[in-house]
Amino acid sequence: MPKVAIAGAGLVGALNACFFAQKGWDVEVYEFRPDIRQMEHVPGRSINLALSFRGKSALEAVGLKDYIVNQGVELSARLIHDIDGETLHRQPYGQPGEHIVSINRRHLNEVMITEAEKFGNHKFNGVKFFFQHKVIKVDSRKGILLVNRIKEGDQVEVEADLILACDGAHSAVRRSLMTFPLFQFSQEYIAHGYVELNILPKNDKFALEPNVFHLWPRGDFTLIALANIDKTFTVTIFAPFELFEKEMSTEQKVVSFFKCNFPDAFELLGERHIVETFNRVRPLPLVSIKCEPHAFHGKVLLMGDAAHAMVPFYGQGMNAGFEDCLVLSELLDKFNDNIPTTLDYYSKTRCKDAHAINDLAMYNYNELKDLVNKTLYKIRKTFDLSMNRYFPKFWIPLYSMVTFTRIPYHQVILRRKWQDKVLRRTIYSTVLIVFSLFGAAVWKRHHQSIVQVLLAGLRRLEQRRF
């Protein structure tokens, strides 16, 4: 059986381990951090995760879907909180029954590592996790990973038939490929950062309605809240770094900022918790990464955030990463485990999709900030959902295509453009027809008098003699 070396035991690395363990490959995973199952506190970003159809499909393929979904909280709509602290607006995500699942990053990661190990035990070839092993760089031509063994204090070379770089937005593997011929790359930090807070249960119950995505859109800054299964809410504020500096730099300022802008959330978060959090942490940045190709020398593949870190505003980061694993597995099956052919095909098709979801996430950055409150946006949303109810295959709203289908992301954009065109033409034609009919009706009744008015005018003009 071929051997796969995976850089990173995060969500995408661990899921890849499951896939390849299931195939019976020899699997080795190298992870910088200690085993998170034994860690007390896991540093780094969380932003609650929203599992949608693409992610679920990938989990299903390794038999983990039901187990994971049962430990999450279903969300079926956005609930917009007005600035008065009372008025709420509900925007369903899709048709009744369509929902996403709010899930805990750490728990998900732990489950997948354990499952990958279990898979390994059933087979001749094992799955080995090497924690506190930091991947330094790759030799893509030879298929060799250079790994720092932190505890031992030495370096080892790991050779494999296939190397999967799942080492996140700041991928060391990708960094060592920067001089690969014609490697297109960009990393763009947006002006917004984020800070995470928590809302505790109230009398052992959810303090807010649990099965919705809570949203406090305030133009250039936004608060969101997602329920966890332990009845807490993970709350995230997104704002420009400048605004954090200006309006949230002292205890007094941050309290009055939350009180003014999110009065209802302020009550639930509590003044002390807000102050403590802002004293403890600095706002974290958000980066959008695009690159092409994703495959190198038929041996190395960038996946997940290493290939396409995106801003979190479409809730698709993890889902796109999980779909990467599923697509790779499907292609290996299609090409009979021929690694170079698979990688070549994967890169050619998946890059387009990665760019597309990156763009969509950036587009939603604006939508979440502000658009959700615009009338025209709401009308379109309602129209799309009604159309979808009557023509479920023919007309799928943008959000639903991304969230509730596996239509390749780049086709999602093409289909949306087509919908826009159809809609525009329908509106133009309707306006034209209505006006023509109206015009004809008026003409039929009044044409004589119209001509007479014109004639009278011209006669007067003639008499004035310039």
Place this chain on the structure above:
Amino acid sequence: MPKVAIAGAGLVGALNACFFAQKGWDVEVYEFRPDIRQMEHVPGRSINLALSFRGKSALEAVGLKDYIVNQGVELSARLIHDIDGETLHRQPYGQPGEHIVSINRRHLNEVMITEAEKFGNHKFNGVKFFFQHKVIKVDSRKGILLVNRIKEGDQVEVEADLILACDGAHSAVRRSLMTFPLFQFSQEYIAHGYVELNILPKNDKFALEPNVFHLWPRGDFTLIALANIDKTFTVTIFAPFELFEKEMSTEQKVVSFFKCNFPDAFELLGERHIVETFNRVRPLPLVSIKCEPHAFHGKVLLMGDAAHAMVPFYGQGMNAGFEDCLVLSELLDKFNDNIPTTLDYYSKTRCKDAHAINDLAMYNYNELKDLVNKTLYKIRKTFDLSMNRYFPKFWIPLYSMVTFTRIPYHQVILRRKWQDKVLRRTIYSTVLIVFSLFGAAVWKRHHQSIVQVLLAGLRRLEQRRF
């Protein structure tokens, strides 16, 4: 005196060495390659260099301008070669006397290294060049370069008050800064590659007119030729990689491609030379790099291609890099050698200029390919030059601002936009006035008859009775 460590002894690194040697700083330069003054063949890209005002100003500041300029060939116009192999069109670059200087990269580099060493000898602190010392990475917080000593086979740490990364488009220093917070970065390879050829002297004379920039624009591909002081011409073909694959992949194909598209150049290059070159080399890629900031922790500065590699179509790569050195030197003087303040100010202002010249170079990519043959482009060019003759301060053509002034690149773009606006408004106003006058004249002579015709028409309409 403070110590500066420079990564790279290429054009920008060597010029920086001159500047800091002149200031009397302690200067160390680390270069991966052996001393080019002792090398027989220098690998890597050349594309003949065109020295213009910004580059000259920087050389002048270290007293090297006249020496260098005297060893180059002055170019005062573009000479466009038609596909018939005979017709020529001349487009002057600027006013009489304005020109750029075609120069040999290697020679320039050698002179600067020698001069920097000489500077060093006059002062207490020396200038030391360490060849075959490969910079691996930087610790920007501590101000330490990690350097591989190739001959010794070991690594050393170099500490300095200021570290200048002049290690080119694939800068190792920049690569180790990729995870710096909010570091914006993109590298974009264009679809075109290039191959270099040579035209030898004919009877010990230039085979083509020497004091012009020869250009064979053919839509999607282009040939250029620049004279050297030894009476040869360096010839470069730019074409999409696809076209190299399709039309220049065999000896027969490449010969007929040159014969068809550049008949006059083909005669001078010679069939054998073309075939030999294309057998020996593969087309090289062209990359455009943008990043921000250029300064890190008040200690490290990216300069030249490491900060802003650009496509070569404005002939500004070297000039922008040289101007970097001049700007840095001027700012250090302004801020009394306060390094963090200087670096902070440099990065804030120079990034904008780097992005601007990057964009202009990409814009000229299209201009050189095709635009030079368009009538409207030629009219505008002539108009700009005439305006410039009468209003030399008020109206400077785009090319002249970039090439013959030190107006900051980002202001060049603003001024061009302003020119476009003035021109557009002048044209609109003129058209409006002409039409109004014409209309008034016609009306005065014919208004009665016009009204009569209208009246007659309406009467006929009325009589038809719908």
